[in-house]
Amino acid sequence: MINIAVLGYGTVGSGVVEVINTNHKSINKRAGEEIRIKYVLDLRDFPGDPVQEILVHDYEIIINDPEVDIIVEVMGGIEPAHTFVKRALMAGKSVCTSNKALVAKYGPELMEIAREKDINFLFEASCGGGIPIIRALNSSLTADEIDEITGILNGTTNYMLYKMSTEGCGFETALKEAQEKGYAEADPTADVEGYDACRKIAILSSLAYGKFLNYEDIYTEGITKLTPEDMEYAKELGMTIKLLATSRKIGEDSFYAMVAPFLIGQDSPLYSVNDVFNGIFVHGNVLGDAMFYGSGAGKLPTASAVVADVVDEARHLHRNLMTNWNSRPLKLMELDEVKGRFFVRVKGTTVEDVEKVFGKVKVVNLKNLPGEFAFITESMKQGEYKEKAKMLNGSIKAMIRVKD
């Protein structure tokens, strides 16, 4: 029997309890032993809920119980999660977590303690909800040098962009719908400003490239400035707009990463990742293109990933599952040096004037937007784009990057 404790009985925590209860037969078979939830930690009480019988309010009971083998941290936030997790690992208890903020900030420290203690710190649910991308990077794509990860990593904004694209509504309406459906929180900043996706791409990149990418180093732009007109232009081009979190290895020690809205074409497998779904595209030097698709959030998909970590830790109770991520910092190149194509909307200028500055461009017009047009540049460094943009003397209404 393997005893676990669940820290936090919120959405994910109650999902973990539900998944373990629902699928206990197959989970125990796969773990090789019976998984038993010995404690649930929460400050609140849940009268009437069977969880009340195993509920404790004091972490000391859990950390001091030698029978507890695995601790599931699903409280979220940095504190007290960090203190609790660190103490658990120091005490020789494996930990799994869905907490992307914790992993993005303290991942290397916590993995290092787990390595020293020959136990495990796993975090499958921290990126892409139920999509098994972390385990794929750790133990499946091991023959490859990964040179690109590009993901739709935030379900809320993907839902909003999908609504804006299919229904022609604006940002505010899409946000309201997302909030009504429970996809967006009352304060949607972390989602719509790209901060959530930023932490996730930091974690995935650190695993893929084997160094620690600090999320604070990543250029991050949200979706708040996108308009229904941008979506119309995208459609006219046979493309769509997605919030992508992307990182690439350009050379032996040369990387870039960013979170921003991108125009993407139908030849990308990410093009059809709609609604609240997430998709994570990976390119390996021998594998080629691969994509992982699934529910990026939600109580049960996230809990499914957490419990898969529990099963893995139960199978490897005193045996560290190596990861490729160490604490050496991964340095990013200057964004101005990154090459790409740019979609630009302009007003009060002419194609002739634009081409004087940008050279040959691909022009697109919308019938219902007279007096303005848009164009897509050739590939150029971002710094070069900025210089040229200045020369158009304020006629630029919007710029969106194009995914190549």
Add this chain to the structure above:
Amino acid sequence: MINIAVLGYGTVGSGVVEVINTNHKSINKRAGEEIRIKYVLDLRDFPGDPVQEILVHDYEIIINDPEVDIIVEVMGGIEPAHTFVKRALMAGKSVCTSNKALVAKYGPELMEIAREKDINFLFEASCGGGIPIIRALNSSLTADEIDEITGILNGTTNYMLYKMSTEGCGFETALKEAQEKGYAEADPTADVEGYDACRKIAILSSLAYGKFLNYEDIYTEGITKLTPEDMEYAKELGMTIKLLATSRKIGEDSFYAMVAPFLIGQDSPLYSVNDVFNGIFVHGNVLGDAMFYGSGAGKLPTASAVVADVVDEARHLHRNLMTNWNSRPLKLMELDEVKGRFFVRVKGTTVEDVEKVFGKVKVVNLKNLPGEFAFITESMKQGEYKEKAKMLNGSIKAMIRVKD
């Protein structure tokens, strides 16, 4: 140092050697030890190729060398692969293989020997080429009860259907193009008749449901009867036609499986799996929908999966990685009992007559095909469909199942 021997220096075998040479640094890091190819077995010689130095023609050299820890079987076919693999496992050497025919036929026997000897028999590359679906089923989706797997598992036929759909060409033209591009073999039977996909869905289903699904029990229908007109109807419906290999768990001990062309709609993530790519859709009772996408074949993607197995075996040299698959047979329900919708093309009859038999149907006409029309039935058992079809007195030109 971990010594491996590669059996077969064909497409995949030479790919394995190339991948290990190209990415040796990161592979060794992930394996935790240096991986060294000590032998390559082939009946042929390869003068001028560096492999010649480690080439042997006699399997006895390999099996009798106690330094060989892992054997990579990439010869294909049943014999001598089966004998070689079985002897290797009996001798305590872990084996990985890309050989779907071997796994579909002898999987349970070989896994059982590996379990007894506390070594491993892995076969990531046998299904879906470079897509890490086997490891996902074995070690990621462990919190779930999988209740559906539906895959585009054959790149050759997917390429052909994509050509037929986008270029309007017929089966023969598409086949010729596939052969010219090296996607289809001179004898394309295994691909176009669905036999290849059938073995793959048998393996995936056995892993997902934990019992042995004999591929010979699976109803299998290829793509040879599909026409450009079928594709046109699909387009008119906003759908497309794919060769799907699918299995479902309907009740506690009730399963069905089949390989056949299906009409699928744009709401399915498999809809956009085009060209030679493969896609594998999985539904879990807590995970919900997930899809894995990538190169289903090709030298390097397949070799990438084989080498990932080598790394996993190197990490777990004398520790069996459990699988959920055992040798109890998985019994399928009668196909006539399986429910679904049917797309039917008819000539020489009327909507009125059709609806007398089938009840309300969805009708679709093509301008360029006067005198005929098509319809989609409500959901019904296949046996019921067959009975009703008889009543239309030979006016049915074609029937294709609809994916729900």
